[in-house]
Amino acid sequence: MFYKETGQFKSKYKEELAAFPLFEDKIGIGILGVLTFLVIPLFGLPGLNYEFAMGAIMIPCMIFIIMTLGLNILLGFAGQISLGTGAFSGVGAYAFYKFITIFPDINIIIALVLSGLVSAVVGVIFGLPSLRIKGFYLMVATLAAQFFLTWAFIRVSWLYNYNASGAIEGPNKEMFGIIMIGPQSSGMTRYYFVLVTLIVLTWLASNVIRGRIGRSWMMIRDMDIAAELIGIRPLVAKLSAFAFSSFYVGIAGALMVFFWLGAAEAESFDINHSFLYLFMVIIGGLGSITGSYMGAIFVWVVPVLIKEIGKSAFGFDAFVMENFSTILLGAMIIIILILEPHGLARLWQITKQKLRLWPFPY
Amino acid sequence: MNEKAPKIMMEVKNINLRFGGVVAIQGVSFDIHEGEIRAIIGPNGAGKSSMLNVINGFYHPQEGEIWFDGQKRPSMEPYEVAKTGIARTFQNIALFKGMTTIENVMTGRQLQMNKNIFWQMLRYGPAIEEEVQHRKRCEEIIDFLEINHIRKTPVGSLPYGLQKRVELARALAMEPNLLLLDEPMAGMNVEEKQDMSRFIVEVNEEFGTTIALIEHDMAVVMDLADRVVVLDYGKLLADGTPKEVQSNQAVIDAYLGVPH
Numbered sequence: 001m002f003y004k005e006t007g008q009f010k011s012k013y014k015e016e017l018a019a020f021p022l023f024e025d026k027i028g029i030g031i032l033g034v035l036t037f038l039v040i041p042l043f044g045l046p047g048l049n050y051e052f053a054m055g056a057i058m059i060p061c062m063i064f065i066i067m068t069l070g071l072n073i074l075l076g077f078a079g080q081i082s083l084g085t086g087a088f089s090g091v092g093a094y095a096f097y098k099f100i101t102i103f104p105d106i107n108i109i110i111a112l113v114l115s116g117l118v119s120a121v122v123g124v125i126f127g128l129p130s131l132r133i134k135g136f137y138l139m140v141a142t143l144a145a146q147f148f149l150t151w152a153f154i155r156v157s158w159l160y161n162y163n164a165s166g167a168i169e170g171p172n173k174e175m176f177g178i179i180m181i182g183p184q185s186s187g188m189t190r191y192y193f194v195l196v197t198l199i200v201l202t203w204l205a206s207n208v209i210r211g212r213i214g215r216s217w218m219m220i221r222d223m224d225i226a227a228e229l230i231g232i233r234p235l236v237a238k239l240s241a242f243a244f245s246s247f248y249v250g251i252a253g254a255l256m257v258f259f260w261l262g263a264a265e266a267e268s269f270d271i272n273h274s275f276l277y278l279f280m281v282i283i284g285g286l287g288s289i290t291g292s293y294m295g296a297i298f299v300w301v302v303p304v305l306i307k308e309i310g311k312s313a314f315g316f317d318a319f320v321m322e323n324f325s326t327i328l329l330g331a332m333i334i335i336i337l338i339l340e341p342h343g344l345a346r347l348w349q350i351t352k353q354k355l356r357l358w359p360f361p362y
Numbered sequence: 363m364n365e366k367a368p369k370i371m372m373e374v375k376n377i378n379l380r381f382g383g384v385v386a387i388q389g390v391s392f393d394i395h396e397g398e399i400r401a402i403i404g405p406n407g408a409g410k411s412s413m414l415n416v417i418n419g420f421y422h423p424q425e426g427e428i429w430f431d432g433q434k435r436p437s438m439e440p441y442e443v444a445k446t447g448i449a450r451t452f453q454n455i456a457l458f459k460g461m462t463t464i465e466n467v468m469t470g471r472q473l474q475m476n477k478n479i480f481w482q483m484l485r486y487g488p489a490i491e492e493e494v495q496h497r498k499r500c501e502e503i504i505d506f507l508e509i510n511h512i513r514k515t516p517v518g519s520l521p522y523g524l525q526k527r528v529e530l531a532r533a534l535a536m537e538p539n540l541l542l543l544d545e546p547m548a549g550m551n552v553e554e555k556q557d558m559s560r561f562i563v564e565v566n567e568e569f570g571t572t573i574a575l576i577e578h579d580m581a582v583v584m585d586l587a588d589r590v591v592v593l594d595y596g597k598l599l600a601d602g603t604p605k606e607v608q609s610n611q612a613v614i615d616a617y618l619g620v621p622h
């Protein structure tokens with residue numbers, strides 16, 4: 001009798017602690033799975049050129065989601081602000097480049113994980129000031145990291161193997177007999193690789209966030225004094241957040257260059273990119289994984305679509321559309337933040353709650 | 363309490379604490395017996411909260427010694443003190459506002475959880491076992507404090523009285539030997555105060571937890587406390603049973619006479 005009850009207790013909690021306790025969520029995830037694994041790779045996105053849909057929307061979106069997840073861990077979950085995301089993503093990209101050129105036979109997955117780890121170490125080093133300073137001052141410290149690192153990406157020519165162009169470029173490289181990266185790799189291969197990476201990283205992040213370490217981040221974020229009096233070491237909590245976050249950002253940086261752009265220079269990791277990722281996190285919703293998805297997709301897709309529609313439907317000049325889409329995006333960001341400061345994730349939550357009651361709101 | 367010689371759990375000796383020119387605590391000594399409810403009272407600004415902050419390592423006194431479990435304690439950081447089994451609640455609620463009730467209570471278990479980042483990432487095997495095991499204990503505490511209905515509510519949206527109770531739940535989740543409560547009933551109505559008093563007594567009697575309690579409501583103090591320390595302007599004014607303290611002329615002059 002007693003045993004039975006404890007057993008039930010346990011299974012009840014375990015269920016409650018699962019990633020998607022709700023049936024509706026499970027269905028939603030299933031649909032998304034079919035779409036991303038089958039429908040989109042076969043047919044692309046409705047109304048868009050297939051190459052464009054994959055190369056300009058799907059692949060970059062997924063990479064930016066990883067980036068946003070990374071920054072959200074630091075900013076949304078641990079409450080530590082960073083303007084160095086662009087540069088940290090660069091660390092991952094350059095590290096990946098060095099790994100695959102120094103060890104041409106290295107497995108791509110291993111190279112990717114190692115690049116993430118290098119980025120994590122650099123993140124921890126530049127995260128050290130967070131032990132002493134907060135808020136604006138920390139922002140300035142990470143800004144210094146941003147400028148120092150982009151400077152290094154240009155000046156330290158060892159990083160790009162003394163190329164005359166100063167760019168890092170993906171050579172053709174195989175894994176299990178399939179060309180994964182480089183000019184000869186197929187978009188489909190890269191799509192699937194990025195998709196699987198995204199799923200794995202999302203799953204790992206959601207696990208960490210719901211466990212002991214994730215809680216220690218949120219404790220530091222919400223009330224650092226109380227956290228310390230409960231036994232959290234701020235040093236461990238903050239630096240682990242910097243490490244975990246930079247690990248994701250570094251992997252995203254490597255993916256960005258070698259699974260999407262094909263080649264990149266220091267510019268791809270500049271302060272503008274740091275701001276772009278910050279927008280994605282804030283628009284999506286601080287401290288929300290769903291929000292990271294929504295923010296990255298919104299901030300990336302909206303301007304791309306506006307540009308595309310402007311060009312193809314109205315025949316506007318690309319340069320004009322570029323500016324126009326930036327302005328429109330800016331306006332939309334402001335409107336969303338006024339409507340709901342907690343971002344798209346909260347808007348979605350509210351809508352979902354309303355839908356659940358529909359059509360009998362009581 | 364029986365009459366055999368009580369065991370001293372904590373003793374503060376000749377504590378002096380200054381903030382620049384402000385003297386917060388001046389030569390205060392007292393002890394806390396194992397298993398008792400020890401009240402600390404005194405007018406506003408007497409140094410009561412500062413005393414708790416000294417005990418849990420948040421303030422480091424310029425002079426004085428702290429003895430815990432029969433040993434002189436070296437200067438410690440708050441997270442180290444937490445490890446020695448001392449938990450507390452705060453005068454101004456210090457909950458984790460972005461988290462739900464159950465999550466807040468779970469934070470009290472952090473020190474007892476230790477599965478590493480790799481297990482955490484997989485949330486499988488030892489990590490999930492650990493999570494479930496501690497979760498179960500937290501649910502029991504939540505049941506005990508009768509806050510079941512707000513388990514999943516973000517604490518920021520809870521009324522004040524319930525927030526105080528969640529804070530107590532979080533402290534209890536640490537399963538402390540010594541529990542420091544800084545005005546746990548401040549701002550509560552009579553009914554809420556009665557509930558809180560009942561919980562404090564039950565924690566003390568059923569779990570054997572030693573409690574140091576700061577409280578302004580004298581009726582509550584007289585009711586709950588085994589012994590009372592009175593501070594005034596950072597100095598020790600009196601120390602004894604509620605009865606002794608109540609009839610102490612210096613205390614009456616300094617404190618009891620002052621209406622609140």
Ligand SMILES: Nc1ncnc2c1ncn2[C@@H]1O[C@H](COP(=O)(O)OP(=O)(O)OP(=O)(O)O)[C@@H](O)[C@H]1O
Nearest residue numbers: 381384385386405406407408409410411412413453
């Ligand atoms: N961090 C600090 N910096 C400067 N002064 C402080 C600090 N903490 C406390 N003090 C001062 O120490 C004195 C004692 O404050 P404390 O908060 O301990 O009083 P208290 O007895 O808890 O009062 P209350 O009943 O109002 O809570 C006050 O004069 C206060 O201004």
Ligand SMILES: [Mg+2]
Nearest residue numbers: 410411412453
């Ligand atoms: Mg006080």
